[in-house]
Amino acid sequence: MTLDIIKSADIIEAMENFLERKRPPEDIRDKVDIGYRIENQSIFIFEILPQWNNPEKKIESLFAKATYL
Numbered sequence: 874m875t876l877d878i879i880k881s882a883d884i885i886e887a888m889e890n891f892l893e894r895k896r897p898p899e900d901i902r903d904k905v906d907i908g909y910r911i912e913n914q915s916i917f918i919f920e921i922l923p924q925w926n927n928p929e930k931k932i933e934s935l936f937a938k939a940t941y942l
Contacts, residue, residue: 876911876914876941880941881911884911884916884941885911888916892907892908892909904922904923905920905921905922906921907921908921908933914941914942915938915939915940915941916938916939916941917937918935918936918938919933919934919935920933922934
């Protein structure tokens with residue numbers, strides 16, 4: 874079961890507020906950043922970094938997951 878529209882809107886608002894407080898300064902976001910995505914009933918929070926041997930390629934490293942039951 875996926876989240877309904879109202880719950881999704883609440884989650885997006887909460888996540889945008891979280892990112893506003895926790896993201897690194899703009900001048901270093903090309904080196905490290907954080908993001909999130911919603912899949913079905915889960916929210917994934919991840920770190921965005923350049924790949925060590927190919928800095929043009931960005932990789933996502935998951936560090937938190939929450940699931941709405």
